[in-house]
Structure formats: C-alpha cells, structure tokens
Amino acid sequence: MARDFGVEKEEYKKALEEIRKNKPPESYWNGVANLIDQESKRAAQSVKEQRVDDELMHRCFSL
Amino acid sequence: MIFPYDITAYNIDVICGHISHKTGTPFHLVKQKKQISYLDCYLQSPDIAANTLIIENSYIEKNYTENYSEYYSRCFHPYSKTCSRIHFFNLPNEWSSEKLEQLLNDRDGGLLSSEGYSELCDGYIGFVVIRPIPNTFLDKICLKIYERLSRPKKNAVIKRKYDVSLFGMPLSIETVAFQEQDKVLSACATSALWSFTHATNHRMEKDIPSPGTITKLAKPSNQGHDRQFPNSGLSSYMIRRFINEAGLEPEQVSLKESMNYNSDLLKEYSYSFISSKIPLICGISVYEESTDADGRVVYQYKGDHAISILGYSLNEELDEVSDINLTAHSIDKIYAHDDRIGPFTRFIFKDSQPVTTSDGQDIKKYLVTEIDNSASSEILNFKKEVIVPNILILGVYHKIRINYSAIKSTAVAFNRMLNEFFQANNYDSIFNEIGFITDTSTWNWDISLYEVNDFKKEIIQSGLKNKAKYLTAHWPKYIWSIEVEDEDKKPLFSLCFDATDIPQGKIFLDVLIFNQKTATMFQAFSEHCEDMVSKSIIGMQSNIDTNFYLWGIINYMADVEPASYSNILDEQYGEVRIPRYFKDDEIRHDSLYFTDSRFSLYEETQIKLDESVQYLWLINEEGWLIIGEEKLIKGTGSKIGHVTLNKGRPGRIAGELKYQDECWIINGKSGRYSGNYSSENLTKYVSNAVEKRFKVYLKGHCFQAHQEIGEAG
16 A cells, blocks of 8 residues: 555645546556666666775875 | 963964974975965965964873874984974954963952953964974864855864863864874874864764874784884775774775766765765875976876865855756865865865876866965965875764665666656646646755754754654664755755665665645655556566665555554554553552453453443553443542553553443543544544444444543543
C-alpha cells in the first residue's frame, strides 16, 4: 500500500484522481527499468572515478 | 632584563623588529617573508583593522615546548625554550603602558568589570606566537575571522572558541588555529593536519597533539626506512594514518582529471562537509609563473602541497551543470589555512583563462589565491601561482558510514525518475495546474550532512506542518539530507538518509514535505512507486545496490515493509502510553493495589458479564482486552481505576462499560490512559475496541459505543 501524505484540499484530491485514472502504459515501465539500470551503472562509475590511484596515494606533500 | 611586555600602536616594522630580535632572523628576511606580508594585509583589512598591539615577551607555548623537548633541546646551538606572543586589538582609544598598568593594579578587585577590560575584550583580534628559531618562526596563530565570512547562507566557516589569558585577564577568540611548518618537525602536510585537528573540534584543545607528535603518528613511511626528522613531507597514505590515529575514519577522493581537476567535486565536498563542521585536507599541485626561453609566460611546476579547507563562500549565480542544480556549485571561493601564506587564505575558482605549463600542457581549471593588499602592497612579494587540487582527504566520526558519492548519485537518479514520472501521461500538466512546478531544472538541490541535534534545530526553525512527529522521532546520530527548494528558494521537500547505517542497510529514513502541493505530488508518486514495485520487469538486483539508494526511496514510497503486529495495534487502539497519574489510595505500603476481579481476553470466551455491575476496560500493550469490576478499594472510599486494572503498566485506549437498555454501552473515559489521545482518535480507538475486541471475544452480548465517547484530560 502506498504512503498516505495527508492531502486534504479538494482541488488536489481531484488532481490525484485524474492521475489515478490515467495509468502509464506497460511500455513506460521498461523505460523506468532502463533508467534505474543506467543510474546504477553511473553511480558505480562515479565511485570508480573518485578512487585514489597508487601514484596519488604515495605522492608526497612537502612544499 | 627585558621588560615583560610592550604596548604600542599597530606597526608592521615594530613586529618585524621584535621577531628579528627574538629569532635571530635578519630584519629584511622577516619583512620580506610571504606570511608576514599576508598577516599585515589581513590585520589591516577593513574587516579586522588592528590598531594596537601588546607583546608578551616571554610565553610558553605547548606545541613549541613539545617540539623543543623532542628536537631543539638536543641541538648544539642553544635555542631558547621561551616564545613570545603578540596580541592584536582594535581599540577606540590609544593605550599606553601606564594605562595598562593602571588597569592591572586595580586594588578594588574591579578589573574584570572595568571599562578598560571591556574595551580590550570587545576589540580583541587574536594573537601570533613567535617561536625562537630563525626563518620559520610563526607558531600558533589565532586571529578573528573576516566579518564577511560570518554572513550565514552566503558563507560557512568552521571555528572553535579559544580562551586566552592576557596577564590574568580572560579574553576569547573564535577561529581555527594556524601555524607555519618549521621544516624540522613538520612540513606543510603536518601543519595542515594540525589545523585540521583543531577544526574537527572533537578534542579539547589541550589534547591536540603538537606538530612533532602528528608527524610521528603519521610515520612510518617507506616501511620505516625514511628519516623522521627533519621531516620532508607526508604522503596521502601517511595523512590517513594520522587521521586514523586521531580517532577518526579517513576517506579520500581523487579530484584528478588529467592536467585538470574535478572542480564540481571539490565544491560539493567543501559544501557538504564544511556546513557540517567537518574540515578537509586538500592535496594541491602548485605551478609558479615564469617565462620560457622565448619570453612567453609559462607556469613551472613547483611541487605538491597540502592545505586544510575550512570555509567557502557562495556566488549568487549557479554554474551551469548537467544533472541537478546543486547549491554547492555556486561556491566561488574556498578559504583554507595554507602554511605558505596564512590563515583563511582565499582561493578563487578559475576556468575561463587557460594557462600553459613549462612543458607545454594546458591547465584549463585551477585555483588562484587572492589577498587583500590595500594596506601594504609595497612589501608583498608574491609570485603569481596557479593551483591544481588533486586529492581530498576527510576525517569523519566513525559512525558516519555512508559516503557523499552514494547520496549524490541518489539525488541525480531521483531527479531523473521524477522527470520520467512527470512526463508519463502528461502528469506534469496536472501538477502545473494545481501550481506545483515540475520543471526540476529550476529546483535547487542541497546535500548536507547533519548531526541529529542540528537537524532537529533546522526543523524547529522551518515552516514544516507536523514538526512534532519529526522532532520526537528516534533518529540516528548523523543524517544525510537532500533538501530541495523551488526557484524562489522556498523549500519543497527533504529526503533524509541514515548516515550511520551499513551500505546495504535500510538507509532511507523519511521525507519532510513543506507544503500541500508537494504532498500531492508525493502522494501520486508513492502510488506510482507502488505500481512499479508490483511490476516484475524491474529486477531485484538494484535493491542491493550500495552505490545509490534510489530503491530505498521507492520502497519507502510504496510502503512495502509489512506492518508489524505492534504497528497494527498502534493504529487500531493507540500507541502505548504510561498512565498519567496514580491516586494515593492505589499505593498501599509502597506497593500498587491490584484488583483480583479482572479478566484478560485474547480470544473468544464464554464469560458472561454481570449486568448489575459497572466495569472498566483497557487494551493493553499486547492488544489484550482487560476487563475489571469498578469496585471500592478495600479500606478506602476510592474506586479502583484503570491503573490497578493494568498493574500500573503502560497501556492503550481505556474506558468504562455500563449495561443500559439491554446493551453494554462502552465509552473511552479514562483520565489515566485515554487523555493522551485526540478526540478524533479516541472515537476511532473505542469503535475499534467495540468491533474488533468486545464483539469478537464476548459473543452473545450486545455492545455499542457511547455517543459521547470520552473526555481527554
């Protein structure tokens, strides 16, 4: 069951009803799956890029 | 014998003369020293405006004393073990020795309440300790921070309070201590680590190790074969070793991008950690301006250096970025203790004027230092330099286990997912109609690490609707927060993550929503997430991804966690609360009176209620229905209360049960238990008790809730 965020105003409830009536097509979810997959790979890449290499690890700060 | 102190109008030549005499450094070398020029500029800047100085001619400095015992005392040359200390003031009136002595000689004990003392306190700028060794003589320096750095929202700077005693008069200053490397017990990295340790503020000042001790703790290098002193610098490996020895967990991030560096990353880390009062060590490569054989300006690699980043300032304009508009990207300056220059050196981000190195490579992005030189430009001896940061090293409290990178990746992925959601079936037009702007390129994203107390202080000051829920929530010691504002800087929502969990844990804590339009968006989004979770097209592999926590948000929104029995009881009969009071008659010989005419029901029973009796009832912590006769306590005129029914323990909803017109009428009147709930909840809980407990456990009876359910209080 989805969370309840306590929407009270009638106007907003109507907007929610409208969204509920218009569910996205099945094909949409493939796009979402791809998006999550891409972002997961990008996050892993970003961790990799921030890793300190050996050269930097042993560089001496001495100025 | 030299007089104990001197007091005079601020004058850099007087300072240079004193240092030259104290350290044996030729006057011209003192005056030409870069750090002296910088200090003069700093002290004469309009924000600081030093006009008076007091020199304590003999002063024992802890750091130098330790270094002296470690090294200088064993040298052939008889170095002194006594430092001197120069105090700086901005005073409204001229002060003389006579005036100071008059103040110190006060015989009525009124020194600390005198106008003169108050003048010294108000005008105190800080001090510089001079160690008695040639050339590298600047020991501990504590100077007031520029006023311009104290403007909240636009700037952040780390500081701690230093108590100072000037001839017994207590003074104080808020700053972070700085000192120059002595090139014996410390090189630049040790000085940076010393300031870093002061800034981390997790230790009492007296427990902060001296530079010599820091260098020793960072060793050994090269498997212990390197010479310890004189020290020739520390590697990132050694810096991390010291951080570890200091009781913090070291983390490091590479900023390297070929000849350039990732300036966004430097800004992001500076923003997120400095606003959480966590300083950073930054390893930089320094290139100095020179000319090549053809007379062209080139930049010669000078070496690698370490500085401690302690502050930043924000520009009004955001840099153009590809993913999300992070507030961090609007940083245009960082402030760092650079021991080659001085405290709170200003570094400016440059990316529009590439420079060429002496070996022909282009540096497109770099930092340059900027110095207020309005006062004494003639003595400045600074060669132009460009600085390329290459590594960041942090020391974090051991409980901070979730790193910045995963939180930033979560923010980027969440933004993309929201955009995808807004565009599904033109939901954006529905949201825009109710006034919720779905163009996330206009939003500002702010990623910060908070200690829970600071986070709750922010909630207190916010315009959040149901603050009590968040303020009373049991939360971890450290929280990562992604705060999102609209283009008018009005808060929309904050995503909160447990910074102390294990990477594969349930990191996402909650979302704070600042207005009803945003709540509407999240309501629709959570139902969307529920649909998503139910779709088998999305593999569960991502659920254990530790590089970002998007799945934590999705699962939270879809509320996939099965509710525990305890949560269901809370929802149906109220959360468990202690009784609000005990009556004197309920305590007998220090023991709680306990009624024997009670029965506990947890399943259907054949018990028949006596229609001539009035009962009390209560739902206990385990969800049982407890019923007892409301009779007099033996030997008193008082009737038993709900407390005696429940042995004084915490309980849920409670009330009375009376037979009337062939039916048992149930209310929620209990001053001990029901008074904790709102009247709306009281009605709900009593109705649930009637339907799910009385009617189920005591079949064959007629039960109904009283129209006036109960009274709070």
